[in-house]
Structure formats: structure tokens, C-alpha cells
Amino acid sequence: MRYPLNVTSEIGELKTVLLKRPGRELENLTPDYLETLLFDDIPFLPAIQKEHDYFATSLRNQGVEVVYLDTLLAESILNDEIRLSLIDEFLSESKVGESSSLEVIREFLTSLPKDQLVNKMMEGMQKNELPHKSKRHLHEFIENQDPFYLFPMPNLYFTRDPAAVIGNGVSLNRMNRTARGRESLFMKYIMQYHPRFSPHDIPLWFDRGGAYSIEGGDELVLSSEVVAIGISARSTAQAIENLAQKLFAKNENYQKVMAVEIPKTRAFMHLDTVFTMVDRDKFTVHPAILGPGGEMNIFILERGEDEDLKISRRANIVDTLKEVLNLNEVTLIPCGGGDDIAAAREQWNDGSNTLAVSPGVVITYDRNYVSNELLRSHGVEVIEVLSSELARGRGGPRCMSMPLYREDL
Numbered sequence: 467m468r469y470p471l472n473v474t475s476e477i478g479e480l481k482t483v484l485l486k487r488p489g490r491e492l493e494n495l496t497p498d499y500l501e502t503l504l505f506d507d508i509p510f511l512p513a514i515q516k517e518h519d520y521f522a523t524s525l526r527n528q529g530v531e532v533v534y535l536d537t538l539l540a541e542s543i544l545n546d547e548i549r550l551s552l553i554d555e556f557l558s559e560s561k562v563g564e565s566s567s568l569e570v571i572r573e574f575l576t577s578l579p580k581d582q583l584v585n586k587m588m589e590g591m592q593k594n595e596l597p598h599k600s601k602r603h604l605h606e607f608i609e610n611q612d613p614f615y616l617f618p619m620p621n622l623y624f625t626r627d628p629a630a631v632i633g634n635g636v637s638l639n640r641m642n643r644t645a646r647g648r649e650s651l652f653m654k655y656i657m658q659y660h661p662r663f664s665p666h667d668i669p670l671w672f673d674r675g676g677a678y679s680i681e682g683g684d685e686l687v688l689s690s691e692v693v694a695i696g697i698s699a700r701s702t703a704q705a706i707e708n709l710a711q712k713l714f715a716k717n718e719n720y721q722k723v724m725a726v727e728i729p730k731t732r733a734f735m736h737l738d739t740v741f742t743m744v745d746r747d748k749f750t751v752h753p754a755i756l757g758p759g760g761e762m763n764i765f766i767l768e769r770g771e772d773e774d775l776k777i778s779r780r781a782n783i784v785d786t787l788k789e790v791l792n793l794n795e796v797t798l799i800p801c802g803g804g805d806d807i808a809a810a811r812e813q814w815n816d817g818s819n820t821l822a823v824s825p826g827v828v829i830t831y832d833r834n835y836v837s838n839e840l841l842r843s844h845g846v847e848v849i850e851v852l853s854s855e856l857a858r859g860r861g862g863p864r865c866m867s868m869p870l871y872r873e874d875l
């Protein structure tokens with residue numbers, strides 16, 4: 467059986483990718499919960515599904531195998547023991563505290579066939595879904611209380627963030643925001659129990675149980691030797707150091723982790739919202755992350771003496787990329803062509819967030835016409851996908867995809 471994971475670059479020919487089709491979890495978004503649930507507007511479900519299907523078809527047209535999160539999770543529930551342990555971990559992480567409601571919800575979830583169980587966990591559970599007679603707590607009778615027992619998981623279609631394949635292993639991420647905390651639990655069960663993965667001894671470069679957060683939008687596999695990781699609003703310096711230590715200890719190919727500090731703002735939540743790799747020597751960048759002379763805070767982590775890491779500082783992204791990737795030239799392609807307004811507008815709608823399907827061939831949102839034309843003028847082949855509703859969740863094609871297998875360069 468072929469080993470199921472291989473990602474040694476951002477641009478090697480994409481063979482298998484994990485997606486999540488937006489579902490009824492988006493119908494549980496209301497204006498009061500948009501900020502908590504990390505959305506800027508409520509997408510129209512049939513339209514966002516149509517756009518997502520278009521994205522999946524564009525990938526298949528490039529010869530990519532598309533697998534879906536909910537299908538893999540349902541296929542991982544192989545017996546009652548796995549079902550019960552998934553339900554218990556999920557409920558505990560959902561913070562369903564009141565004991566009697568907890569028992570009723572647990573029984574209800576346990577009674578569902580596996581595909582419905584998976585959907586219910588993902589779409590959330592409103593309080594009014596439980597039979598009236600099972601209400602035992604005062605707050606359950608009060609109409610204007612929090613309407614959910616189980617909060618919906620509308621960010622699931624951003625499969626990039628809860629886990630990332632690096633080389634032959636996985637970073638199973640501890641999410642920074644409560645709204646996304648449970649997402650990596652699903653990936654844990656898939657890696658542990660799905661027949662596609664469970665027969666293999668898959669190394670974990672990061673485990674979700676720790677105190678420090680890291681998210682896949684910050685994890686960029688630049689080569690078979692170098693990983694770039696954003697120090698961002700979502701990923702902490704401590705988590706990056708932990709990951710580097712495990713990666714260096716267990717995978718002799720990896721030599722360097724390049725930690726790149728970016729501003730901690732909503733628009734730039736992850737490194738991949740402002741910087742992606744499109745070809746061996748070409749990268750998109752949002753100009754606003756560069757200082758006046760192009761400077762940045764970059765740190766190179768390498769194996770040091772004994773268990774320690776050697777950490778050294780760099781200030782220029784182009785020079786650092788040339789150094790770590792052994793390149794003579796590196797081209798940065800500015801989002802929005804460098805025009806202040808176009809750059810801000812297109813970055814907000816994920817103009818720097820490209821998904822490479824092979825070197826120099828990328829999928830982007832159609833709305834970012836300035837950035838797309840600029841990519842083409844640099845010799846990059848651009849495959850545009852629909853983006854009116856998908857963009858409302860603040861993520862682009864890279865955010866919406868978790869590569870499981872890419873050919874080596």
C-alpha cells in the first residue's frame with residue numbers, strides 16, 4: 467500500500483487534496499455570532515456550494531484526487547468504541563457542561579448513523595432541537611440565551627489550518643481561536659483510524675494537546691529541507707520552536723525552519739494570506755508586510771548542540787529565500803500590483819493566497835484581477851475560480867485545501 471502522505475514543497479505536482487464542501491454549518495451563522503465564528507458575512511449556501519464544487523472540479527481537471535473531510539471522518543468510525551470516544555472528546559471540547567443536557571445530547575448523537583453524526587457535529591446543534599421534556603435547566607427555558615448546545619463549525623471549509631502535511635508527517639494543530647478548536651480533533655481521528663492512514667506509522671511533528679497554538683495557514687513547505695512558518699496572530703513562537711525540534715529529531719532531511727514574523731491583524735491572520743510560493747523562484751507577497759526598505763523580522767532555526775536549536779536573525783525576505791533555497795534570483799510578485807488600494811482590496815479577498823497545482827500553475831480567486839494579470843505577466847499560469855461567497859470567510863484557494871500528496875520536485 468502506497469504511503470499516503472508526501473509534501474516536500476508548496477508547488478510539486480498536486481496528486482491528492484483534502485477539501486470540505488461548505489454545508490449546513492453556514493446556515494447556523496447569525497449576525498450576533500459572526501465575529502466569534504470568524505466570518506464577515508453570511509454566505510448564501512447554494513451559491514457557496516456551487517463555487518466550492520467549481521473549485522473541486524478545477525482541481526480534478528488538473529488530475530488531482532479530491533477527498534472530503536466529512537467522508538473520511540465517517541469512514542474512520544469503524545466501530546462503537548471509536549464512535550463513543552469521538553463523541554465524548556467532541557462533547558468535552560464543545561464544553562457542554564450541564565450534566566443532564568450532556569447525557570441527552572450524548573444519547574442523541576450516539577443514536578445517529580455515522581454520516582448524520584458527522585454532519586451534526588459539524589453543523590452544530592440548536593437548543594430547540596432537543597425534545598422539550600428533556601429541558602432541565604433554567605437557562606434552557608430562556609429564549610434569548612445562547613441558541614446552541616453545539617456551536618457550528620463554519621470554518622471547516624478552510625481545511626488548510628487544522629493540520630498540515632510536512633514531508634512524510636503531520637502537524638496536528640492546536641488552533642488559536644475557540645471557534646476552530648475542535649477542527650483538529652477530526653483530523654486526529656482520521657489519521658488514527660481511517661484505513662488509508664492507520665496502517666502507516668505517521669510521524670507527528672506537532673500534537674494538538676499543548677498550550678501553544680499553530681495553524682496550517684502559517685506552515686509553508688518551501689522544499690524537502692526548509693519549512694517557513696509565520697509568527698502571527700494564530701501561530702506562536704513557542705509552538706514553532708516545538709515543531710522545529712520534533713521535525714529535526716525525526717526527519718533528517720529537514721535542515722531549517724524559517725520563522726517569519728507578520729503583523730498580527732485580522733486581514734493578515736496567517737502567513738499564507740500575505741505570502742505564497744507559485745514557482746521555484748517566484749512568490750506572491752502583500753507589500754504591507756515589508757518595511758520601508760523591504761525589511762522583515764525573520765529567524766532561521768537549525769539543529770544546534772545537543773537538543774538545543776541554533777537561532778539566527780535575518781532582515782530581508784528575498785536574500786533569505788535565496789539563501790535557504792540556494793537560488794540566484796527570487797521574484798516577489800506584489801498583490802494588487804503594488805497599488806495601495808488595489809493591494810489592500812485584493813489582499814482582503816485573498817489575492818496573495820494562491821494554491822499551486824504544479825510549478826508555475828496556480829489556482830486563484832477570479833475577483834483579484836490585478837494580481838492575476840500580474841502573475842500571468844510573470845509567466846505563471848493562472849486558473850481562476852469563482853469567489854463571491856467563498857471569500858466571505860476570509861480565506862482563498864490555499865486556505866481551502868490541505869494537500870496530502872505532492873510529487874517531489
Ligand SMILES: NC(=O)NCCC[C@H](N)C(=O)O
Nearest residue numbers: 504624683736859860861865
Ligand atoms: N489559511 C488561512 O488563512 N485560512 C483562512 C481562515 C479563515 C477563517 N475564517 C479564520 O478566521 O480562521
